[in-house]
């Protein structure tokens with residue numbers, strides 16, 4: 001298909017890898033922020049094509065992975081209520097809470113449905129006026145405008161039985177946290193192309209300048225990623241630290257203004273807890289007061305639960321690029337996609353799950 | 369989660385409050401909201417995420433990238449076989 005096949009071309013991929021090999025003179029540590037990019041890298045075995053000097057570490061960019069355990073518990077609790085139709089993106093259904101998951105709620109008779117788009121949930125609310133339809137609004141800046149649009153349509157239609165449980169997270173505050181950490185090793189970033197399609201260059205330009213670090217906005221196909229890596233290596237070898245845009249077929253400097261406007265109309269910025277990392281100031285969304293009527297947390301009553309993560313899980317280090325999944329003693333043994341212990345194993349875009357799926361089981365000595 | 373795939377707009381309709389399109393992805397056609405890229409016309413390619421077009425793919429930018437990639441590929445073909 002156009003704009004897809006060209007970017008999966010094996011010859012170009014090989015040629016780009018050769019260019020990187022020819023250019024690199026020293027070790028560099030690069031991070032792809034987005035889990036979708038981690039998935040592509042592993043799926044196409046791209047790290048194997050790179051020279052040993054280029055080390056890729058994987059970032060926290062998986063909204064499913066970083067949704068806090070207590071938030072999943074909250075969703076499960078609401079989904080279990082009689083009269084509720086709970087609608088979620090498919091990725092979220094098998095994410096385990098502390099006791100159960102949404103699939104099990106469904107097996108036990110709960111009305112849990114999977115949707116491709118949040119607009120499907122709005123439609124359900126129209127079809128079932130006597131039921132409460134709750135949408136599980138997770139995602140980064142890529143998804144938040146779509147969720148905002150669903151709320152906007154619900155308001156336009158005068159629906160009183162539609163609400164959303166919102167757990168949006170924002171990318172730049174997490175990158176800032178990584179860069180500010182005294183143990184940070186990352187010297188160059190691939191910024192998430194679809195987040196930047198919405199948000200544009202501004203925030204990443206600011207990060208690049210503030211921390212004097214090269215950042216390249218990258219796409220999601222193998223050719224995109226290798227080109228982005230080549231651009232980062234060029235910058236590092238030249239001693240430059242700039243924002244560059246590899247994904248220019250989709251990302252413009254100002255981003256998608258209508259999407260930004262709608263997102264700001266419905267949501268405001270708040271502190272958010274990230275699973276595996278902890279509280280990050282001003283790193284997520286909550287409903288604005290004008291849209292409180294659609295806030296599932298208010299409708300169903302807020303609830304403070306605190307749940308501990310399993311001690312063996314080193315996901316905090318994995319999500320910050322300080323450790324690889326295979327460094328974890330539970331990887332592939334006590335922790336698998338079927339029985340995940342921690343965040344990066346729950347979604348196919350999490351680093352641990354991506355390593356597991358594509359058989360990078362080169363764990364030193366799995367102590368089974 | 370942030371997956372977005374390219375598709376070709378075959379038809380666009382104005383509903384007053386909203387603009388929707390039929391978009392072709394390979395053999396499949398889906399209904400997509402154009403609310404975030406209202407200037408889209410039939411024949412354009414858009415990137416679609418959870419039922420919403422989030423950008424119009426720029427043919428000029430894509431062409432520039434192809435040109436660059438073709439150059440890299442040619443240079444690689446001319447280069448002597450390097451031992452791995």
Ligand code: SF4
Pocket residue numbers: 312313314315318325328329330331332335336340341342343344345346352
């Ligand atoms: S392999 Fe499992 S337990 Fe280990 S860090 Fe990854 S998610 Fe946590």
